[in-house]
Amino acid sequence: MKVSEVADLVGISVRTLHYYDQIGLLTPAYTDLSGYRVYSDQDLEKLQQILFFKQLDFPLKKIKEIMNDPDYDQNEALEMQRKLLLEKRNRLDQVIKTINKSIRYRKGEVTMSKKEKFEGFDFSKNPYEAEARKRWGDSTVDQTNEKLESMNAQDKKAFQDQFNDIYRELAEIRHIDPASEMAQKEIKKWYDYLNKIGNYPPTVFKGLGQMYVEDERFTKNIDQFGEGLAEFMCAAMEVFADRNK
Structure with missing residues (x-):
């Protein structure tokens, strides 16, 4: 797939993909005779891993370091990413509950202690x-x-x-x-x-x-x-x- 096709598929900008290539985070499999970057299926899997790490707020420098490690295992990484994302979702669910209660508190519908304002x-x-x-x-x-x-x-x-x-x-x-x-x-x-x-x-x-x-x-x-x-x-x-x- 060409860079524009990958950008449309994933929902990120062409500029972002160019930047990933520039810093050596995701370099496409090859460049065709017209000078277009061409991404392989393996490249797409790597991009998926990068975006999972970004969902967990990992900086790009750290993502590159992790994925370039000789002992990096993609299956192990997916298991870890799933675990961390579930933990993140649980934390966000609790914060959303606090927000909902805060809204009701502001409306005078419920009481709310100082401690309850920071639950989550x-x-x-x-x-x-x-x-x-x-x-x-x-x-x-x-x-x-x-x-x-x-x-x-x-x-x-x-x-x-x-x-x-x-x-x-x-x-x-x-x-x-x-x-x-x-x-x-x-x-x-x-x-x-x-x-x-x-x-x-x-x-x-x-x-x-x-x-x-x-x-x-x-x-x-x-x-x-x-x-x-x-x-x-x-x-x-x-x-x-x-x-x-």
Whole structure:
């Protein structure tokens, strides 16, 4: 199939396919005598894999890295993608329930506690673990994962609740000076929390805060608790780290 035919079939732009070729993510099987890119059935299967990963918010650079791995197994990848997409759907279903209840709350039809307003937001699992490994190495991430895996279901639930509570408390003060006494007192709770489940010295803590604003996916997730929260946390974490070197 030619590039325009693939674009029409899949519903993406010709420009996108050209870009995938340019970065070496998806290079068509060959180019015909007229200079047109021609995609094989194998190319289409690879494109399908790429789009599944994109549905899971994987960056193109990471998709390329995964798919170029000598040990990459397409069947295994499909099983993993299905599992992750089902988890994503379940999370979205819960968020939709929260939205529906919020609409009824705004109409005065039901009452809604502060906690109920954030049901469905689960940040206890980091969907971008690869970025953390790349930036800080395996040790910090592995220690955190080992700590979480050693907990029973009740302890995990308690940690998740504390996680969300800290974010809600920080969201309420996100408009004050990040260097203020109150802001630093609250951000220390986040520092102490992280160090209960891993090893986050001030330099790593500061780097984590920078990721909150450098990676739009983190920003989007964090700002669901309040617009501007990611930027506030980044600034407060930087002040805290510099003061506690």
